[in-house]
Amino acid sequence: MRPADWSEAWARFAAGRGARLALLIVLALIALALVGPAFSPHEGAALDWRSIAAAPGLSSRHWFGTDRLGRDLFVRTLEGARVSLAVGAVASAVSIVIGLGYGAIAGYAGGRTDRLMMRFIEILSGLPLIFFVIFVTVLFGRNEVLLFVAIGAVGWLTLARIVRGQTLSVRRREFIEAAIVSGASGARIIVRHVLPNVASPAIVYASLAVPQIILLESFLSFLGLGIQEPRASLGTLIAEGAGELQSAPWMLLVPGTYLTLLLLSLNLLGDGLRDAFDVGERA
Amino acid sequence: MRYLLKRLIGAVPTLFIIVTLTFFLMRLAPGRPFDEARRLPAEISAHIEHAYGLDQPLLVQYAHYLRALGHGDLGPSFRYRDFTVNELIAQGLPVTVELGSAALLLAFALGIPAGVYAALRHNRPTDRLTMLLAVLGITIPSFVLLPALALLFGVELRWLPVAGWEPGSLRVLVLPVIALALPPLAYVARLTRASMLEVLRSSYVRTAVAKGLPWHRILARHALKPALIPVAGFLAPAVASIMTGSLVVESIAGMPGVGRYLVQGALNRDYTLVMGMVLLYSTVLIVMGLVVDLLYTWLDPRIRLER
Numbered sequence: 145m146r147p148a149d150w151s152e153a154w155a156r157f158a159a160g161r162g163a164r165l166a167l168l169i170v171l172a173l174i175a176l177a178l179v180g181p182a183f184s185p186h187e188g189a190a191l192d193w194r195s196i197a198a199a200p201g202l203s204s205r206h207w208f209g210t211d212r213l214g215r216d217l218f219v220r221t222l223e224g225a226r227v228s229l230a231v232g233a234v235a236s237a238v239s240i241v242i243g244l245g246y247g248a249i250a251g252y253a254g255g256r257t258d259r260l261m262m263r264f265i266e267i268l269s270g271l272p273l274i275f276f277v278i279f280v281t282v283l284f285g286r287n288e289v290l291l292f293v294a295i296g297a298v299g300w301l302t303l304a305r306i307v308r309g310q311t312l313s314v315r316r317r318e319f320i321e322a323a324i325v326s327g328a329s330g331a332r333i334i335v336r337h338v339l340p341n342v343a344s345p346a347i348v349y350a351s352l353a354v355p356q357i358i359l360l361e362s363f364l365s366f367l368g369l370g371i372q373e374p375r376a377s378l379g380t381l382i383a384e385g386a387g388e389l390q391s392a393p394w395m396l397l398v399p400g401t402y403l404t405l406l407l408l409s410l411n412l413l414g415d416g417l418r419d420a421f422d423v424g425e426r427a
Numbered sequence: 428m429r430y431l432l433k434r435l436i437g438a439v440p441t442l443f444i445i446v447t448l449t450f451f452l453m454r455l456a457p458g459r460p461f462d463e464a465r466r467l468p469a470e471i472s473a474h475i476e477h478a479y480g481l482d483q484p485l486l487v488q489y490a491h492y493l494r495a496l497g498h499g500d501l502g503p504s505f506r507y508r509d510f511t512v513n514e515l516i517a518q519g520l521p522v523t524v525e526l527g528s529a530a531l532l533l534a535f536a537l538g539i540p541a542g543v544y545a546a547l548r549h550n551r552p553t554d555r556l557t558m559l560l561a562v563l564g565i566t567i568p569s570f571v572l573l574p575a576l577a578l579l580f581g582v583e584l585r586w587l588p589v590a591g592w593e594p595g596s597l598r599v600l601v602l603p604v605i606a607l608a609l610p611p612l613a614y615v616a617r618l619t620r621a622s623m624l625e626v627l628r629s630s631y632v633r634t635a636v637a638k639g640l641p642w643h644r645i646l647a648r649h650a651l652k653p654a655l656i657p658v659a660g661f662l663a664p665a666v667a668s669i670m671t672g673s674l675v676v677e678s679i680a681g682m683p684g685v686g687r688y689l690v691q692g693a694l695n696r697d698y699t700l701v702m703g704m705v706l707l708y709s710t711v712l713i714v715m716g717l718v719v720d721l722l723y724t725w726l727d728p729r730i731r732l733e734r
Contacts, residue, residue, distance in 0.1 A: 267444070278690060280452075359568055366570045366675065367690055379570075386574040386679055393578050400571040407566040415562070 154420070163416020169409040173402070177225040180218070220376060221399045225406070227377040231292060231370075232358040238296025239357070240350050243303030248334050248342065250304070251311025262308070265301055277360070278369060291370055295360050303349045310342040344421040351414035355407045362403060378403045431717070438713045442706065446496070449705050450489055453698050479505065492702070501706070502699035506692070512703040516685055520707075523677070523684035527669045529600060530607035534665060538612045539658065542619025543646065546654075549624060557616065564613025570675045573606035577679075603680045607672050611665040618661055623654040652726045659722040663715040670708060 250261040280294045314320065315338070323333050358378075364370035365379025373380070378399050385396030476482045483491075495502055501512035545557040580587045580602060588599050626632060627650060635645045670686075677686035685704065692700035 267441070278693065355566070362568060363570065363675070367678075369690070382568075382571055382574075386570065393582070396571070396574050396578070400575065404567050404571060407568070408563060411562050411566055 162412055163420070166409040166412035166416060169405065170413055173225070173406050173409070174229060177222045177229060180222040217395065217398045221378070221381060221402055224376040224378045224381045224399060225402055227371055227375060228358055228361055228379070228403070228406075231295070231361040231377070232354050234292045235296040235357045235361070236299065236350060236354045238292060239299030239353060240303060240346065242296070243300035243349075244307055244339065244342070244346055246300065247304035247307025248311050248338050251308040252315055252330065252334050252338055254312070254315070258308070262305075265304060268301060278364070278367070291361070291364070295357055295364075298360070299353050299357055303346065303353070306345045306349060307342050310345060311338050314338055314341045348414065348418045348421050351417045352411070355410035355414070358403075358410070359407060434717055434720075438710075441713065442709060445705060445709050446493070446702065447489075449702055450492065450698075451485075453693075453696070453701060454485060479503070492699075496706075501703040504697055504700045506695045506697040506700065512699050515688065515700065516703055516707060519683060519685035519688065522682055523670075523673055523686060526600065526603055526607065526676070526682065526684060527666075527673055529604045530669050530672075531611070531665060533604060533608040534611040534615055534669075535658075537608075538615025539619050539655070541612075541616040542621075542658075543623055543651070543654075545616065545620040546623035546627060547642075549627075554620075558620065561613040561616045564609045565617075567609070569606045569610065569672050570679065572609060573602060573676055573679050576602045576606060599680075599682075603676045603682065607669055607676050610672070611661075611668055615658055615661060615665070618658050619654065622657045623650065626650050626654040629653075656723060656726050659719055659726060662719050662722070663712060666715045667708075667712055670711065 246261065246265075250258045253261075277294045277298055280290065320333060320337055323337055328336070361370055361377065362379030362382065365377045366383045368380075368383065371377040371380055381399035382396060382403065385393075385399060388395045473482070481488070492502065499513075501516070504510050504512050504515055507515060541557055541561075545554045548554040548557075587601055632645060632650055635649050640648075673684060674686040674689065676682075677684040685707070688700055689704045689708075691697070692704060
């Protein structure tokens, strides 16, 4: 994309009121997770024996209540959100890098290589991948690096398909021919000429993939397969809360609200980007 | 018919790859089926492993499994003693199917009208509101929604049971079905709206409008079927999402379906049970893919299923 396209897309994005609001909320939620705990007088792991499972309220010493062990829920939630956000960022990055590289190489190489690579994607998307993620995390669990990789490995298929399609059309353009004639290597052409031209669908896809990946991480942690005690993510906190539903509903509602708000605004942000870059409704 | 047969035969290699991958992945993992907190004497555990054929070389075990599978036998469960995997699945599946089909029905029965309605009111406040609700529906994870619903309708209002299961009782189904149906429902609404908007811009709808046909006729006779093609395509992923969703929903709502077997089975290294679940899941997905293709030909007669 040319610089002019970028500013145009930005202008269209900023024109959408919902998308701008979503961006603000996302930034606010991230900022809250990063600096919020520092402003609280409580430590996430500190046990407050005088207020066990205290209800939230302004008169309480813990505005958002505490859990069974008297840990401050506000701080616990935000610290869990840091973990969830970190997983989301890293796993999305993994899947975006794989998807971009794979799609661009397949599209640029064309011919038999392309057919073979696309066949592989077809087979993978026919497999119940979420089962394999559950599997890998159960079987080799207790390993957060692997969790990142497993989640990231699921997300790249769609992006690879989209990028390949874009690359196929870019490949026939004159500036690629010019680059070939002037003796640039295939790798150089892909990095310098193809990838910048497929950037916009990649950005849009990435923005929609991040909430999905955060959701998947929470899902796994909820099942007890993701982040392990004493560390917490939003998913583990929600799982704890669901167990105390009748006696301490705030334990579910505080992390649940944060997660829902985060996912909602990320999705709206992605929708706004899609409209701005005009990549069409890929749902 | 010939096409159907060809497709079903074509699914066999896929299933074979899945079985093989799962089989060896499970055995690669650390831990064994009969590891207990209390260590058994070496002699006894050797006997048990012998009884289940676990002392034989891996490839022999694999061959045995495939042979039994050829007869439709999924083998004995390693965890639930005295039960075969076939029996376990046969017990749990009706619950899961009841829950899942009700959710699927709800998702499509409400999602499609909502999407059509939003498309007809394109860019008006009701459209915006419907779509905002749809994003919300896609976003709220079922493991947040279901406890929240249980809290509201079960604990506070006491209208419905918080959790549990009684055969034949509809009241216990309400909340789990809603929680399970909401994400696909919202997705169906979005898909329907997007494709309906496209169809409404097409020349044949314009012709129908120009002829002076009333809107309900245009919708019923001209617009609806083509607009539903992408929605039909979502049927297979919808089933997949409901099946994974039921994993969570069944465990929160305490329903005796098959959802819990996958995670429990993997944690217990109950090899045969997990294999059975993965096979079940993949088979359902493949069959749904086929159903989708058949639906395509009904919705758009120009689509031919020969390749």
